[in-house]
Amino acid sequence: MSETFIGTDIGGTNIKLGLFDSELKLVCKTSVPVEADIMPEAMVDLIGETIEKMLADNNLSKEELRSIGVGSTGQFNLDDGFMISNPNLTSFQNVPFGKILVERLGKPVVLENDGNAACWGEYALGAGRGVEDMVFFTLGTGIGGGIINQGKLVHGSNDSGAELGHIIIYPDGRLCGCGQRGCVEAYASAKSTAKRATDAIEGGAESSLKKAIEEKGKITAKDVYEHLKAGDALAKEITDGTAKALAMVCINMLHITEPKRIVFAGGMIAAGEVLLKRIKEYFDEQIWRLKKETVEICFATLGEDAGIVGAAALARDVKEED
Amino acid sequence: MSETFIGTDIGGTNIKLGLFDSELKLVCKTSVPVEADIMPEAMVDLIGETIEKMLADNNLSKEELRSIGVGSTGQFNLDDGFMISNPNLTSFQNVPFGKILVERLGKPVVLENDGNAACWGEYALGAGRGVEDMVFFTLGTGIGGGIINQGKLVHGSNDSGAELGHIIIYPDGRLCGCGQRGCVEAYASAKSTAKRATDAIEGGAESSLKKAIEEKGKITAKDVYEHLKAGDALAKEITDGTAKALAMVCINMLHITEPKRIVFAGGMIAAGEVLLKRIKEYFDEQIWRLKKETVEICFATLGEDAGIVGAAALARDVKEED
Known part of the structure; x- marks a missing residue:
């Protein structure tokens, strides 16, 4: 049996x-x-x-x-x-x-x-296979995550560790739903990506997304990526902001639990290679010079x-x- | 025997x-x-x-x-x-x-x-006794650290984890010796604390520290704390900046490995209760509202x-x- x-x-x-x-x-x-x-x-x-x-x-x-x-x-x-x-x-x-x-x-x-x-x-059967130290982010409406250290999940002292969406990257920055300011979730979640684009347009930025807002009432992160592919400058700027925020948490996690691989999952990865490429570029540009880092940054493979x-x-x- | x-x-x-x-x-x-x-x-x-x-x-x-x-x-x-x-x-x-x-x-x-x-x-015989999950920062010329997760040191995939001084808290901020911008070390180390005060005075800020620079050629973090105790406004502002930077990394570590206790060591803790109090105040002010946190923030007890x-x-x- x-x-x-x-x-x-x-x-x-x-x-x-x-x-x-x-x-x-x-x-x-x-x-x-x-x-x-x-x-x-x-x-x-x-x-x-x-x-x-x-x-x-x-x-x-x-x-x-x-x-x-x-x-x-x-x-x-x-x-x-x-x-x-x-x-x-x-x-x-x-x-x-x-x-x-x-x-x-x-x-x-x-x-x-x-x-x-x-x-x-993802660790057992997906993008994390073959490593012992991994960090995982789900980029959905909010941002969640998980940490594997030497083959074990990091739970924290009250089983509330790895709340990776609430790492503050911009002190005094955008207000997050959790009450903090400047959380990575307030920049790089699907909801925040759409909101940053909407705020920019309401602030007077020129963008092909403006028409989308007028037609549909509101836009989603998916709209941002579609307009990015069509060459819209604001969509590129917003995506750059998302990528930079994610690169910052990658750098920080490298200096904390030092994963061998960082895996991004969730609806946002539908943005595709353009997002992953920008995350890696910001990472390479901003990471320290003390030694060469070899952490792999990739997308999840198991989907939902x-x-x-x-x-x-x-x-x-x-x-x-x- | x-x-x-x-x-x-x-x-x-x-x-x-x-x-x-x-x-x-x-x-x-x-x-x-x-x-x-x-x-x-x-x-x-x-x-x-x-x-x-x-x-x-x-x-x-x-x-x-x-x-x-x-x-x-x-x-x-x-x-x-x-x-x-x-x-x-x-x-x-x-x-x-x-x-x-x-x-x-x-x-x-x-x-x-x-x-x-x-x-x-500190974990075995000092300020970390009695907990299983701890984060440790040494605030010296630079900032170093260590992480204990469930009674074990976190080493990372290449034994270079817990480089906690190089957590970025202000993207595009002050240049750190490591080549990154905005590391906590570039704000809250003894060297950076003195440098921020010196930069402010060179930028025209009024302070009793100005005379100290003129007399001694340069100042140290110790000077900043002495002038703070004597009531100098700039020394207070600089110390607030140090405390805020440290509170930010406390919040971030809470959302990552969720320590039960965060211990600060190194020459900077000579600043005394005034620094610890400000760190805790910024922590309480900036931490999320989703649940009440009970992490203890304290100074090390073993000294050098x-x-x-x-x-x-x-x-x-x-x-x-x-």
């Missing part, structure tokens, strides 16, 4: 689940919507029923499922399996989530922060599956007694 | 050595000068002779010495015991330093970067002995077969 693992990714509006074989090859995946006010027990039932259906659909018995990994937004006490709070799920306040998952599912469960789970996915892959990979590593 | 350990701290102009008992209590210490062009074999002989004299002076036999820890400036390949380069010691280029130390001394040797060694000293204490503590942990 071969072993099967489930990787789960709990987001703000839905739960993604993947069924993986013993080699961590994805057998099938699904997504179920959740309401913001779902109760923890109801969510656990939903996860349990979905897993049972996935197993049945693939002619697998529950005995063949060894363990379940769960990556989720929110704050955790990972040792005790508590979800302390969750910005998306209002009923998740100090919930012994690990315990009720184990009780409902009857299998070992490993809980992880969503950024860390996706980081672990990184979270479920990472959760499944963590589940595979869990010991029976956990 | 009780065990004895040697902690060694190789600096730019001298080598400090401490003899420690089995409880890591300092029995005696000494310092010997070194020339910048000393050959590795000559330095190892000097260390060996000094250790032999320290043992003899304390009526200890060589059998009672179990192991030796060596912290040093320079770049390392720690796994192989190589000193790759050293800004202060011109003959140390790709030297199998660990190997020749073991051969000369006939005892297990553990090699470590000087910032990490001092960090480990941190390096030899840390090296000895590392020596105590070394296994016989190492």
